[in-house]
Amino acid sequence: MLRLEANQVERRIGDRLLFRIAGVLRLYEGERVGLVGVNGAGKSTLLSVLAGLEEPDGGTVARHGSVAVVRQLDEAGERAGTGPSEESLAGGETEAPEGEPSRPAEYATMSGGERTRWKWRQAMRKRAALLFADEPTSHLDTEGAAEVEEELRTYEGTVLLISHDRMLLDRVCTRILELEDGEVREYSGNFSEYRRQKELRRERALFEYEQYDKERKRLERAAVEKAESAKGMKREKTGKTNTEARLGKDQFNRRKSKVEKTAQAIRKRIEQLEVKEKPKSQEQPVFDIRYHKPIHAKEAIRLERVTRSFGARMLFRPFSCGITPGMRLGIVGPNGSGKTTLLQTIVRGEAGVWTSAASQIGYFDQRLEGLDEERTVLGQVAESSDYPETSIRTALARLLMKRDDVFKPVSVLSGGEKVKAALAKLFMADCNVLLLDEPTNYLDIFARAKLAEVLREYPGTILFCSHDRFFLDEVATHLLVIENGEWTFEIGGYSEYRERKKKRHCLEMPPEGDAEAEKEKLAELVPAVEYRERLTPAEREAETMRLELELTGLLGRLAAPGKHESKPELEAAYNECLGRLKQLKQR
Known part of the structure; x- marks a missing residue:
């Protein structure tokens, strides 16, 4: 069943064409369509036009059925009361169901994540035939994003969504619309399939x-x-007549x-001859080990019995772990659980934090306080770097800051451009340990992919907080996960962690029937050798070294437990550590 038809739709800003749909765009019952493009391409405006929140400058849009809209969170506009209403829709059955509550009194004091969840619940209650969602996972933690993903995946109507969450677009979408240079192009399949098709087009064009x-x-x-x-x-000169x-x-x-x-x-x-344009080149970042002093110690950072409280509330209980040189550690947990606090504790070198003498720490703050608003991007990146200008410009280009962008003063940059400038400043500095607090904030899906590539190539140690599940999979070699005030150290990316968590949950469930037979059956899900084989030889060596150091520390604490330490808990930690070490050493 046809749910939406957009014919020759276009929108302009002054004399500039923002976008044009050449021909007819149709959305059908049950389709889940992702709308992608770089920041500033016009995605939110296009979604608003298709949803009926804004009128096109040309062409027509016909919607068939009820409509629900989840607008992108705009905290400044909402506080001022200037944000457009989700219910001010044109065309289709647009009224909210009778009895739907207005915004609660505490809406103004809600966090970004709470506002996003509230908006999402209102849209879900409508059960509309057409759902338009602009960044529905904005400000949500990983668990919240997974819940939205599942609801979108099973949604009975038609969905058009904008998202920078790669995992969401892969698991939900059946079609992708790309808005690039004002043109809308269609690709069948999810985001990964879109990337594959686009790369084939690029290769053909080349x-x-x-x-x-x-x-x-x-x-x-x-x-x-x-x-x-x-x-x-x-x-010819001849003697002719x-x-x-x-x-x-x-x-x-x-x-x-x-x-x-x-x-x-x-x-x-x-x-x-039919003129063919040369496809855009694929820039490569330039990292040179000479500009990043190597760390030869067994651990770049050691956390020993680190804990934090706010008044009577304990944010997280004491924990210990070691971060080896070259590790890329993703820090994962719900909003407000203490991830940023942990990074700041390390930066300040507070009690329980040990860093190698060779460690040079660079910190990316969500507030972007390390940027001078009046200076140009290139100028302040170069000021703190020994890299030549060509290498700095290559790194900026790899983060999609090109040509004249590098000569702009920071004061005129967008949020995403400021993030790129601050990250480039860290990458090009003489740091060898990076602490990054939500580095994907304000970045579009393409910039996030570029950032992941750069971080994988960085010749140092990285600790980073992120709610982007795909980004965690792409970058992290290990995870530090906090749940209910308890930290756990995990190997691999986010998807691996989720699978292990499901298996652990199965093993912890009371078995039905023959208890021993059920336990043996479940134990087959997590063979001992799996823990070892997930690691590369280099990672196995580093993990073995870390576990041996941890065992040594636990033995010392067992011999003389601290005032607030429980001997049974230390023994349990020792046995778990010893078990992992035995698995790693199995042949």
Whole structure:
């Protein structure tokens, strides 16, 4: 069943074309369509036009059925009361169901995540035929994003959504609309399939450009050769009669004219060649180990019995762990659980934090306080870096800050551009340990992918907080997860952690029937060798070293427990650590 039809729709800002839908765009019952594009491409405006919140400057939009909209969170606009209403829709059955509550009195004091959840619940109650969602996981933690993902995946109506959450787009979408340079292009499948199709298009475009360039150069050489040949032609000097000389001159002119006509024909063929544009090149970042002092210690950072409280409330209980050089540690947990507090504790070197003498820590703050608003991007990145300017500009380009963008003062940058500038400043500095607090904030899905590539290539140690599940999978070699005030150290990315958590949950459930047989069956899900085989040889060596150090520390604490330490808990931690070490050493 057809749910939406947009015909020749376009929108302008002054004289600039923001977007145009060439032909007809149709959305059908049950489709889940993702709308993607770089920041500033016009995605939110396009969604608003299709939902009926804004009128197009050209073309028509027909919606068939009820409509629900989840607008992108705009805290400043909402506090001022200027944000557009989700219910001010044109076309279709747009009224909220009878009895739907208005915004609660405490809405103004809600956090970003609480506002997003509230908006989402109101939209879900409508059970509309058409759901338009602009960043529905904005400000949500990983668990909240997973809940929204599941509701979208099972939604009975038609969905058009904007999201920078790669995992959500992969698991939910059946089609992708790309808004690029004002044009809307359609791709079947999820986001990963869209990327595959787009790369094939890029490769085809590159091949066509190379063929065009090769043929154009061949024809240009031929035209030059013919023109030179015509210029160099000379009449023969012989002792011929006047009549013979005239005949010879006519033959010479005919030959020269023929050569010139051939040259003209070649030039005309060059003009008639279908021009092919060269696809955009794939820049590579330049990290040089000479600018990042290596850490030769067994651990770059050691946390020993670190805990934090606010008044009577304990944020997290004491825990210990070691971060080895080269580790990329993702810090995961619900909003307000203490992730940022942990990073700040490390930066300040508070009680329980040990860092290697060779560690040079760089800290990315969500508030972007390390940027000078009046200076240019290139100027302040270069000021704190020993890298040459070409390397700095390459790193900025890799984060999608190119050409004249690098000469802009920070004061005129968007939120996403400021994030890129602050990250580039850290990458190019002489740091070898990066602490990043939500580095994907304000970045679109393409910039997040570029950032993940850069972080994987960084020749140092990284600790980072993020709610982006795909980003955690792409970057993290290990995770530090907090739940109910307890930290756990995990190997691998977020998806691996979730799978292990499900298996642990199965093992902890009371078995039905034959208890021993059920336990044996569940134990097959997590064979001992799996823990070892998930790691590369280098990671196994580093993990073995870490566990041996942890065992040594636990033995010392068992011999003389601290005032607030429980011997049974220390023994349990020792046995768990010893078990992991035995698994790693199995052959």
